[in-house]
Amino acid sequence: MGSKKKNRNVGIVGIGETKFSSHREDVNQPEMIHEAVKGALDDAGLSIDDIDCVVHGNMELFEMVHQPDLWHTLGTGAYGKDAYRLTTGGTTGGTLVAAADNLVASGMYDTVLAIGFEKLQEGHTTGGITNMADPLWARKLQSGALTDSAAVKVIAEFGEERARRAAMIYRIIMDKHACLNPNSHRAFGLDWDQMEDLMTSSPPLIGDLRLIHMCSQSDGACAMIFASEERAWEITDRPVWIRDHITIHREETLNLCVNYYPNETTHRFAAEKLYERNNIKDPIEYFDVFEMYDPSAWWGVDWLRDFFLLEGDEHLKLVEEKEIMINGRMPVNPSGGVIAANPIGATAMVRVAEAAKQVRGNAGPHQIPRPVNHAMASSFGGTMWTVLFMLEKELNW
Amino acid sequence: MRRKVAVCAVAQIKNEPDIWYQRFQGMLFDCFESIVEQTGVTFDMEKGIRNVVTCSDDVFDARTISDSGMTDVVGAHYRGEEKTAQDGINALGYAMAAILSGHDDLILIMGHCKESQSESRQMCTNLAFDPFFCRPLGLDFLNASAFQARAYMEKSGVTDDHLARIVVRSRENGAKNPYARKNELLTKEAVLNSPMLSDPIRELHQYPVTDWAIGMLLSCEERAREFTDNPIYITGFGNCMDSYFLGDRDLTSNFALKKAAGRAFRMAGVKDAKDAFDIVELNDACAYQLPMWAEGVGLAEEGGGAWIDGNGMEKHNVNLSGGMLNGNPIMLGGLARTVEAFLQLRGEAGERQVDGVRKALAHGTTGPAGQHHGVIILEK
Amino acid sequence: MSTAREDCFTMEGKLALPYQYFAGLTGSRFLISLRDQKKIKGLKCNKCNKIFVPPRSTCEICFEEISGNWVDLKNSGTVTGFTIIRYEEPHQPVKPPYILALIKLDGADTPLTHIVKGVPLSKMKVGMKVKAMFAKKSTSSIMDIDHFRPVEGKPKFEMGYTYDELEVGMSASFSKTISESDVYLFAGISGDFNPMHLNEEFAKMTPFGTRIAHGALPQSLIAPVLGMKLPGLGTVALEIMARFKAPTYFGDTITATGEVVEKLEKKRWVRMALTWTNQKDELVAEGSALVIPPMPLPQQAE
The missing domain is CATH 3.10.129.10 (Hotdog Thioesterase)
Structure with missing residues (x-):
């Protein structure tokens, strides 16, 4: 497919994350961002003077700050530097990584700092998301980001019993991962013997979507530093390379595109195109880790099929056989994923950051216990958008 | 080797005070259809547009993640879409990077803003200030500009009379631009007597509330001629952020603009702004900003007042479009400036056309009193 | 345009959501000092040798952590810039016309934005010495400083506004x-x-x-x-x-x-x-x- 060779290679050279939490009364927005920025600079062994350009993103209406990068300059370090702001809903963090990759690869900047953040405690998240709906046709019907559509779909295909068990196995795996990750917002210590109980006792939200399945509302920020190949080797002896990224959106407002495409999710479409142009034949065989933007356990289960281009019940088996656990055949979200922490504007960047840490081999207690050379990270946003990344340990393409 | 990207086509609707007959989706779709018609560009996954860079603002759209409301009307159905939430000049800078990176051959830029939708522009921009130390005092982009205007006029010798001349000229130029907001022509006296909004900014010194949408097709250099016989090239871009608190800044220093321009000039190999450009488009949301930004990009080293008296605005062909002052919505000023540069370089500027335009500068600002500036250089 | 205005509906909408902003430890210390001691504090960056107000926990320019370097400022200062706001909007704290000024407090290097009262609009000028007047009732916000007013040249009797100083709307x-x-x-x-x-x-x-x-x-x-x-x-x-x-x-x-x-x-x-x-x-x-x-x-x- 048409993507030419990159103008130059881009490496991830610094990663900073705040602890994710339901509340951060001790810091204001720029101060919270600064924690992540400082973390990324320290990780890379750089000072703010080494940065050429700062890319910033979140959702304005979640905190109701218009063009927040202006105020946040106090914490981002953008003063005197080139600065961009991009926002694409849940995919924002992914878009920021894609943008930083483009900005460095273009040759316009050698070292770019990207920052995703959200302080959801300061606003009203479900109200904010509801304001996404079309004010004329849909706003009065929308219920934030809560939907049981994935549950309905999985249940219809595999039956209530198997579907509910798979969703709960997925959920407990994610919690076990979250318990290993010191930055997690929610880590309950769930265990297998609680499965039956959780499937019936967790408060239902919509249909078969229960509170335990759903992601949190978190405060937190993530910052990453990207550098050109030449610069990357000066900064670190283990840069993680961004091999490729693809963004696929879908959002019908005027129904112009009815029947134009087959009924296929943007996740599967993005994965197909990305694998095709990078010549990946068997993604489960190829990738050593996948950090997925999984807003609920139901979506997590369902989307495994799309991202890995699986057929039938292969994705359910991956879950049921616990192959997606940190020590399994295809580890998914060793960080605990989005159910463990969801500061929306940062969430998608955290996926890339966590995947990159796994490739570096220094993720900490949640490091996958075997070499990680090839990583994939996904972003999800809007009602159905995807940004998908391939990261590599070696320049192998 | 200097690297550049091509602007292959521009499509716009007319700037209007209140487009009550169309939603922003419709405004964008008009531009979208025009781009496709002008260029024959497709959305083929191999050869067509795979990524759309949009420019809009959630607060002015009163909509969370407002790009969700336009994905399909800008051609991003099962394609990429990335929204820049700053002045649109930065959408161009980013699109340039996306193409030079090798990741995309083509980028469609789609920008919109309906200022008329909000109860008040100032109420929206008040929300750009921190909720603790600035927002409670009623700071907004208008009164922030007023602090800068007073300090700048004091320093540069720009007078109320100069400002009146700038406004009168903007309206005259705007009247020659079929896509410009239709405004009354003004006399100098009318401007001098217009009521003070926020001293020293008078009502007629500020750009009027405007709705607009714009589309642009950018391509890599090698493929430009697939879409047009007359490509215009972006050869330089730079932007820069200044301090947040107004009190932390030297409001008259043009700190961010000088840096942004410097970066764009280095990229395009421009040595001296004074003789480099045939056309200059500056984002003058308020009248005082025209001479101030002219100093910032290096056109008026003698100081804004003397530069105006020396006929600098005509000598450097500044804002023949009418400028932001004649009416473009917030977020889109820099794209409107680029459109004029594009049309002039193509020889399609109609009554405003300057002979033999080969190189142009366009500029955009984001934030209070020009906290963030972007500068772009276009060449034939 | 053949479309008639009455054929095009306009729907009124409002984004009325609750927000709560956290000032953080550093901002809170500043506000507590305003509230409890009626004292304005600045933060010093030792690297840039500058004393900043409003507070911030890192220096925006050199990125040093400065949140511990509190400095007492005077409650008086000099106006370095101002504007007279004459347009009326719901987000304004007082009814226009009112003066918003950049005030460099004695002891600080960067001016603070605040309201100036007690001076005829036509007499307002850069360089004026002003002092903070604290609000009678605390809101634990920057509005605990109600406004600033001129300090010097106070005559025995403060005469009222002259004809030239009076403006319609006062x-x-x-x-x-x-x-x-x-x-x-x-x-x-x-x-x-x-x-x-x-x-x-x-x-x-x-x-x-x-x-x-x-x-x-x-x-x-x-x-x-x-x-x-x-x-x-x-x-x-x-x-x-x-x-x-x-x-x-x-x-x-x-x-x-x-x-x-x-x-x-x-x-x-x-x-x-x-x-x-x-x-x-x-x-x-x-x-x-x-x-x-x-x-x-x-x-x-x-």
């Missing part, structure tokens, strides 16, 4: 709670011992059902406004007209307000609109006044 008020003893004293002053003001049993038979104050009593509360506030000392009242709209009962708090509505250029007189309202915001009376504003005094001329 307003001032005076409030007072009307008690039984006020009414009794007013009866003595005026000789009006009408039992409807003084005798509850009689008053029960009137349409009001209880005692009410003399009409002229609340009306007189406009005198301190005109004579001592707006235009202020030195004012000569030529005419005061009032129409009574509602009775004043004992215990009512009456606010008399005067607003400049017209400047009579020829005579250099000023016409003011008057209103009297009670604690329920009911209009007690309305009217108008014609006044000669104070002449500039020789010792105050600049």
